Amino acid sequence: MLRVNGLVRQFGDVLAVDDVGFEVPAGKMVGFVGANGAGKTTTMRMIMGVLAPTAGEVSWHDQPVNRAIRTRFGYMPEERGLYPKQPVLDQLTYLGQLHGMSSEAARSRAGDLLERFGLGERTKAKVESLSLGNQQRAQIIAAVLGDPLALILDEPFSGLDPAAVDQMSELLREHTATGVPVLFSSHQLDLVDRLCDSIVVLHKGRVVARGDGEELRAGAPLRYRLTVDQDAGWVRDARGISVLDLDGPTALVEPDDEESAQHLLRAALERGDVREFARVVPTLSEIYREVAA
Structure with a gap:
């Protein structure tokens, strides 16, 4: 289980995240929703150690998350992290190695996923030559390489057509089926409602509602x-x-x-x-x- 407990992040006089806490249980998909500026991306960055929290902690199996554990998390940042002028397969292979995979294993796994998502003939193409939707596919493939312990995905469905949304949904379900906890943010609330086991609603840096769809509707x-x-x-x-x-x-x-x-x-x-x-x-x-x- 991934647990966020009392996270606070202050930027000068601005309190961007205020005592945020929630859990992402093993094998469950949790939707993280809120308006732009609500604090979702800042919270995800603190989970991944990109930002240090002003207060609070992130734990994995009731132990504070350290660098070694975070390297096993699959992360898709808000600012997409692929290098535009590098061939897509070479780049994915390199990212897989950063997660501890051998070069051969990373290249094989990345090639299989590119083939699965219709990019099998674009393995040597530079990232900048791909459509935005295909760049998004490649970015998600980068996040799931290396058998991640958990997935932290910031707007993974942005820019995808309905067929690609279905493909990515299936990919995430495959990971939850093996016990991987998945946290993803999205403005597509109907998609969050359909996919997620529970939902966390953030507003002005605070959690204002949480629960599954039925629990939220009951209130x-x-x-x-x-x-x-x-x-x-x-x-x-x-x-x-x-x-x-x-x-x-x-x-x-x-x-x-x-x-x-x-x-x-x-x-x-x-x-x-x-x-x-x-x-x-x-x-x-x-x-x-x-x-x-």
């Missing part, structure tokens, strides 16, 4: 959509009901509790047919906007 306000066969204006006078939106026969309401919701349903049935009475389950994007307001 959302109780809301229902009611559609009747007549004008629903009478709902404004219903006991224990706040009307969020009203459009003819349809009302979006926020009851005080389930009892108030059921009372509203009975009142609607007494007035005529009910076309719809459904719990409105918020999307992750809607939850994020509420907790980060």
